[in-house]
Amino acid sequence: MADGILVVLEQAGGKVRRVAYEMLSLAQSLAPGKVSALTFGPDAEATRDGLGRYGADQTVFFGGDAFARYSSDGFGLAVAHAIDQVDPTAVFFPATAWGKDLAPRVAALIQAGLATDCTEVLPASDGRYEAVRPVYAGKALARVAIDTPRQLFSIRPNIHKPVETERAATPLAVDPQVDPAEFQAVVTEVRQSQGGQLELTEAEIIVSGGRGIKAPDNYRILDDLAAVLGAATGSSRPLADEGWVPHSYHIGQTGKVVSPTIYFAIGISGAIQHLAGISGSKYIVAINNDKDAPIFKAANYGIVGDLFKVVPALTREIQALKANE
């Protein structure tokens, strides 16, 4: 009988993203002792200790060169076959670029319901689950039930805490039953963008700029603040549309939806689409010279003032704080 949770995750060079541990810990809290982890690639085996430590009871590795290059159709089929053999009630995917591509493919293959980008997965009756997922970029929250025998969820990064356990995961042999020669869409190259910029959706702290910075070159003072904080950098939509920053900076309903511990909104007035995209932030700090700007209504803390004076002073003050620690 179907039982437990299968966590499907990505790895590269034997390293997993933090969301892998977040998912395993969530799965372990929901189905203690019945959590399996599945990952791919030549270095897959190297992830075993970490996966066990954060909540995997069993590990399935689709290793070797066959799975060295991601293919949505090939990996999708392999996951579908793994689900057949492991027979879990629920399957978790990360709501990352990788997981968002793979999860709906698997869901359609096994004709199962999928709730994407969930911020909560909760126990329901009969050993089943329900989920909460933001919609309209966070302007509303949907509580979702999946009615198919297998329940699929993708989990938003940066929401759940990874919890360390003493567990040692045991390997489980599963046959992927795929032929890599038949993979159709195949990744041929991965390109790192601009000096390994920190990913906004996984960042603890974000420094973000809006029209108030007045000129593209002025973004430098935000970079300086981000550097002392170890923060990722983002922007409101106009800056990305104007080409002052890359599109990947754009935070909001038609850009990225973020959930950092601290979000610094600098020279951002707070359009409704932007406020939706940052509503998952624990603390919002606004710096703006217009005290009537809507961003102050969403902010936990704010400074009304000239950002060109406030931000450099803030950078110095935080530098001093860090030096004293």
Added chain:
Amino acid sequence: MKILVMVKQVPDTATRIRINSDGTGIATDGIKWIINPYDEFALEEALRLREKFGGEVVAVALGPSRVEEAIRQSLAMGADRAVHIKTEAELDASLVAEALGAVAREEGFDLILTGKQAVDDDAAQVGARLAVVLGVPQVTVVLKLEVDAESRRVRAERELEGASEMVEAPLPAVLTAQRGLNEPRYPTLPNIMKAKRKPVTVKTLEELGVGTVLQARVMALTLPSERPAGRILEGEPEETVRELVRLLHEEAKVL
């Protein structure tokens, strides 16, 4: 080259969301409806491919009568004709993919383009599910696209976290568009006039053999809790900054 573009009508992103009386959806009175912004990138890319290779661009949309407006706009942007799957039913991603897939099978296609997600339910499922329904490969969240009509292959750049990857796939395929792929055109007045005469085929779910049994159901829709009023500091920059850092360090304990 025959290209289908799957277009969804969604509330304008400036909409303040209110919950309807039964608590499972949004109140739709007074809403301004638009084409899902990511679907506009998909449509623009389809039009550019038609300009390059010739062929036909067909817009396909699903929903009640109000969706006709999104269809007319797609035609005004340059789609040759459209199919409207007319239904009042609330479908999930699996049923939408089945319905779109049924139209795609009837039409035939070299390429299907749609947005990487719709900005209403943010599900990001239909593109990949549609690819499975049709038994073709997918590339999602596409930033750049090269189509080789001769070898019938695509090479696409898709966005990752702080990186991107190049994916190659054979046609036919389903691709989903990300912001940055192109800059969608505005319909010109002559094209708006012309759009009124372009053919729109109406289909029902029954005709397409698609049921209404959901795999995923919204049990309740709620608004997020309001954030408590914040501490807003005014005064000399040095002083307000010192106080802000103290608050973040000692009160919030996040620095």
